Amino acid sequence: MIEISNVSKWYGSFRVLHDCTTRIEKGEVLVVCGPSGSGKSTLIKCVNGLEPYQQGGIVVEGISVGAIGTDLPKLRSRLGMVFQNFELFPHLSVMENLTLAQVKVLGRAPAEARDKGLKLLERVGLKEQAAKYPAQLSGGQQQRVAIARALAMDPIAMLFDEPTSALDPEMINEVLDVMVRLAKEGMTMMVVTHEMGFARKVANRVIFMDGGEIIEDAPTEDFFGKPRSERAVQFLSKILRH
Amino acid sequence: MGALDLSFFTWDLVTGYLLKGFVFSIYLTLIAMSGGILFGTVLALMRLSGRRWLVYPAAGYVNTMRSIPLVMVILWFFLLIPFVIGRPLGAEWSAVITFTAFECAFYSEIMRAGIQSVALGQAAAGSALGLTYGQTMRLIVLPQAFRNMLPVLLTQTIVLVQDTSLVYAIGAYDLLKGFETAGKNFNRPVEAYLAAALLYFVICYALSYSVKRLHTRIAVVR
Numbered sequence: 001m002i003e004i005s006n007v008s009k010w011y012g013s014f015r016v017l018h019d020c021t022t023r024i025e026k027g028e029v030l031v032v033c034g035p036s037g038s039g040k041s042t043l044i045k046c047v048n049g050l051e052p053y054q055q056g057g058i059v060v061e062g063i064s065v066g067a068i069g070t071d072l073p074k075l076r077s078r079l080g081m082v083f084q085n086f087e088l089f090p091h092l093s094v095m096e097n098l099t100l101a102q103v104k105v106l107g108r109a110p111a112e113a114r115d116k117g118l119k120l121l122e123r124v125g126l127k128e129q130a131a132k133y134p135a136q137l138s139g140g141q142q143q144r145v146a147i148a149r150a151l152a153m154d155p156i157a158m159l160f161d162e163p164t165s166a167l168d169p170e171m172i173n174e175v176l177d178v179m180v181r182l183a184k185e186g187m188t189m190m191v192v193t194h195e196m197g198f199a200r201k202v203a204n205r206v207i208f209m210d211g212g213e214i215i216e217d218a219p220t221e222d223f224f225g226k227p228r229s230e231r232a233v234q235f236l237s238k239i240l241r242h
Numbered sequence: 243m244g245a246l247d248l249s250f251f252t253w254d255l256v257t258g259y260l261l262k263g264f265v266f267s268i269y270l271t272l273i274a275m276s277g278g279i280l281f282g283t284v285l286a287l288m289r290l291s292g293r294r295w296l297v298y299p300a301a302g303y304v305n306t307m308r309s310i311p312l313v314m315v316i317l318w319f320f321l322l323i324p325f326v327i328g329r330p331l332g333a334e335w336s337a338v339i340t341f342t343a344f345e346c347a348f349y350s351e352i353m354r355a356g357i358q359s360v361a362l363g364q365a366a367a368g369s370a371l372g373l374t375y376g377q378t379m380r381l382i383v384l385p386q387a388f389r390n391m392l393p394v395l396l397t398q399t400i401v402l403v404q405d406t407s408l409v410y411a412i413g414a415y416d417l418l419k420g421f422e423t424a425g426k427n428f429n430r431p432v433e434a435y436l437a438a439a440l441l442y443f444v445i446c447y448a449l450s451y452s453v454k455r456l457h458t459r460i461a462v463v464r
Contacts, residue, residue: 074372079370083366083367085361087361100373104381105372
């Protein structure tokens with residue numbers, strides 16, 4: 001469904017992505033991990049064209065992301081994205097956050113968008129918060145709203161860019177629970193995260209990045225069982241120690 | 243000099259001399275403010291667009307306007323316009339256009355700071371939902387930028403209220419001119435100017451008080 005082939009990207013003369021190739025099949029959950037600065041966030045942002053890349057290609061359901069003339073807004077409306085810092089719109093209520101793009105991008109009727117929004121809020125356990133503003137919610141609640149906002153667009157796949165890194169520890173699980181449920185329902189997901197427990201539980205494959213390169217790309221059991229590269233072994237020993 | 247004699251301040255004086263000027267000053271302020279914020283926002287968006295052919299003209303315009311005294315812009319525009327369009331435009335119209343054109347340079351700097359105060363992630367989130375660049379700006383970034391900058395925009399408007407008195411240079415009939423004329427006709431210039439100053443003070447103080455009120459209110463919302 002998502003094919004990334006030989007993607008390279010430079011900031012000036014600094015290469016942030018180097019010849020990255022991987023693919024995600026429909027219904028698959030791919031976890032991307034690696035030390036900070038390894039390019040994993042940049043890579044996931046290339047998938048929906050938030051970051052341009054200079055070489056290689058990314059194809060999402062037959063549509064080339066980097067090609068001239070690609071309707072990027074339309075492509076992005078079909079890929080849900082969840083950010084590290086939630087990025088809810090602070091001047092809009094929770095419900096307005098959920099309905100805005102449904103109405104403006106998909107052309108749904110406001111009443112229909114509200115119904116959809118309420119259903120999704122119920123699904124992430126926040127139906128009571130619909131009238132509140134983002135600043136009135138905890139970090140974990142905000143991130144669940146952000147997931148609901150992305151789901152409201154009926155995406156064909158979901159991209160998560162370190163969805164729990166900005167959360168207090170006690171709120172991480174409420175977000176991961178929502179994500180686990182989503183994965184079990186068959187959603188195609190690409191998840192940049194350090195949550196290895198989550199990876200073990202739901203990922204089909206794990207890729208490990210370092211220095212802008214994909215060092216490992218392996219089925220989950222293999223990745224945790226017998227990681228091949230030295231750097232992956234080191235990385236895992238560091239974050240799995242606790 | 244004797245004591246102040248305010249007996250010439252009658253209702254007839256207000257309707258005959260002062261009201262017309264007061265209304266024009268308010269009118270000029272409101273037009274220059276709304277036009278200034280509107281065109282200022284366009285200029286700010288041009289400067290932030292990253293496209294050279296938009297950035298340079300906008301930056302050039304803003305920097306030029308900000309480097310010339312307002313009174314000279316008022317005079318030049320008033321004196322040059324007959325050569326351009328072949329007939330005089332009238333002091334009032336000339337003032338409205340000049341003030342809008344001048345103030346938008348200042349409002350644009352405020353809006354530019356306001357837009358930059360909205361985190362880049364907000365625009366990314368709008369784009370990621372499939373909103374176009376224009377929709378992201380209009381629905382996500384500008385409402386927040388405007389709210390963040392409202393106190394500063396109003397502070398600039400207070401300056402604007404006082405600046406409107408500069409239309410004396412081209413003889414437009416504004417608040418100050420009304421008092422000046424009355425003062426001359428009744429031979430009470432000191433009292434007239436004092437009253438004018440008092441009125442400017444009341445207007446500006448009321449505005450800055452409301453800015454303060456507003457500031458505490460929107461600070462809670464964010």
